Amino acid sequence: MIAFRLEGWRAWAPGLDSTEDWLAWAQSPRKVPDDAQAQPSCAFLPALQRRRLSRLARMTLETAWSLCGDAEQLPFVFGSRHGETPQTLALLADVADRQPLSPTRFGLSVHNAIAGQWSILRGQRGESAAIAGEADTFEHAVLEGALQLAAGAPSALVVVAEELPPPAYAQWIADVPFSYAVALRLGRVSASADTPVSCDWQLRLNRSTDEGKHGALPHALAFLRTLLSHEPSLEHTWKTRRWNWQRIR
Numbered sequence: 001m002i003a004f005r006l007e008g009w010r011a012w013a014p015g016l017d018s019t020e021d022w023l024a025w026a027q028s029p030r031k032v033p034d035d036a037q038a039q040p041s042c043a044f045l046p047a048l049q050r051r052r053l054s055r056l057a058r059m060t061l062e063t064a065w066s067l068c069g070d071a072e073q074l075p076f077v078f079g080s081r082h083g084e085t086p087q088t089l090a091l092l093a094d095v096a097d098r099q100p101l102s103p104t105r106f107g108l109s110v111h112n113a114i115a116g117q118w119s120i121l122r123g124q125r126g127e128s129a130a131i132a133g134e135a136d137t138f139e140h141a142v143l144e145g146a147l148q149l150a151a152g153a154p155s156a157l158v159v160v161a162e163e164l165p166p167p168a169y170a171q172w173i174a175d176v177p178f179s180y181a182v183a184l185r186l187g188r189v190s191a192s193a194d195t196p197v198s199c200d201w202q203l204r205l206n207r208s209t210d211e212g213k214h215g216a217l218p219h220a221l222a223f224l225r226t227l228l229s230h231e232p233s234l235e236h237t238w239k240t241r242r243w244n245w246q247r248i249r
Contacts, residue, residue: 001202001203001204001205002142002143002146002202002203002204003146003189003200003201003202003203003248004142004145004146004149004186004187004188004189004200004201004203005186005187005188005189005190005199005200005201006184006185006186006187006199006200006201006227007067007155007185007186007187008067008184008185009067009182009183009184009185009224009227010062010063010064010066010067010182010183011063011180011181011182011183011224012040012059012062012063012180012181013032013034013178013179013180013181014032014033014034014035014038014178014179015032015033015038016032017040022224022228023228025225026224026225026228026229027229029216029217029221029225031177031178032178033178034164034178034179036055036086038179039055039058039059040058040059040061040062040063041062042058042061042062042065044065045061045121049121053117054084054086054087054108054114055086055163055179056080056083056084056114056161056162056163056179056181057108057113057114057117059161059163059179059180059181060078060114060118060159060161060181060183061117061118061121062181063159063161063181063182063183064076064118064157064159064183065122067157067183067184067185068122068157068185072155073124073125073126074124074126074153074154074155074156074157074185075126075127075128075129075145075148075153075156075157076115076118076119076124076126076127076128076129076156076157076159077128077129077131077141077144077145077148077156077157077158077159078112078114078115078118078128078129078130078131078141078159078161079130079131079132079133079137079138079140079141079144079158079159079160079161080111080114080130080131080132080137080160080161080162081132081133081134081135081137081162081175082132082162082163082165082169082173082176083109083111083132084108084109084111084113084163085163085165085166085169085173086163086165086166087105087108087109088109089165089166089168089169090105091105091106091109111130111132112128112130114130114161115128115129115130116128126153127148127153129144131144134238134239135175135218135219135238136219136236136238136241136243137160137219138160138182138218138219138220138223138236139203139205139219139236139241139243141158141159141160142158142184142186142203143203144158145157145158145184145186146186146203149186149187149188154187154188155185155186155187156185156186157183157184157185157186158183158184158185158186159181159182159183159184160181160182160220161180161181161182162175162176162179162180162181162218163176163179164176164177164178164179175218176218177217177218180218180220180221182220182221182223182224189248199227199247200247200248200249201245201246201247201248202245202246202247202248203243203244203245203246204243204244204246205241205242205243205244206242206244207240207241207242208237208239208240208241208242209240215236219236219243222234222236223245226245231247232246232247233245233246233247
């Protein structure tokens with residue numbers, strides 16, 4: 001069991017950028033139209049740096065950037081089950097066509113590339129991790145963030161992002177209804193009455209004897225909906241793992 005304080009959050013999806021957008025979406029969750037042309041502006045970066053970022057990287061930086069102060073050095077956890085699917089498909093197409101592979105494209109397609117870009121662009125020198133789990137990648141990423149808190153970090157950033165894959169992947173990837181990124185800033189739970197309570201959560205893992213029912217939303221978006229709807233609890237089941245989210249206060 002882990003417990004943490006949710007010190008802040010940000011999310012992005014096509015047409016869903018502001019807090020008001022997400023509050024409206026949480027009241028009536030829906031699949032939003034998505035195409036590769038819709039991407040965050042990342043206006044906080046110079047134009048040359050923006051052009052070098054993939055869409056998935058832009059989504060990640062757009063949501064995480066404002067959650068980290070200019071002078072802060074925070075652990076960073078990037079979680080994505082599928083990663084840079086457009087990049088890897090382009091590389092595979094070059095292989096099939098017997099074309100030389102782009103070293104730059106290959107370097108930016110690996111799973112920890114976005115965590116590296118975050119470190120470089122932000123001047124972050126602390127811990128970073130890139131996680132690729134199964135459908136419960138979100139829970140594993142939050143667990144990693146909580147472990148960073150237990151190791152002494154005052155706060156930790158966790159971002160889970162997925163890009164709508166190219167049609168060629170449709171037969172194998174069915175858990176990304178549209179591109180999205182959810183960033184959470186985790187802090188330690190404090191018992192002090194003088195400490196303002198933002199949002200304290202407890203996450204517990206139990207063993208499941210059956211695979212249970214899988215929700216219609218990816219776990220990160222389901223948690224965001226629960227958070228914004230002020231619901232007290234949430235359960236995610238994947239294979240033999242049952243994750244129980246409980247709002248402490």
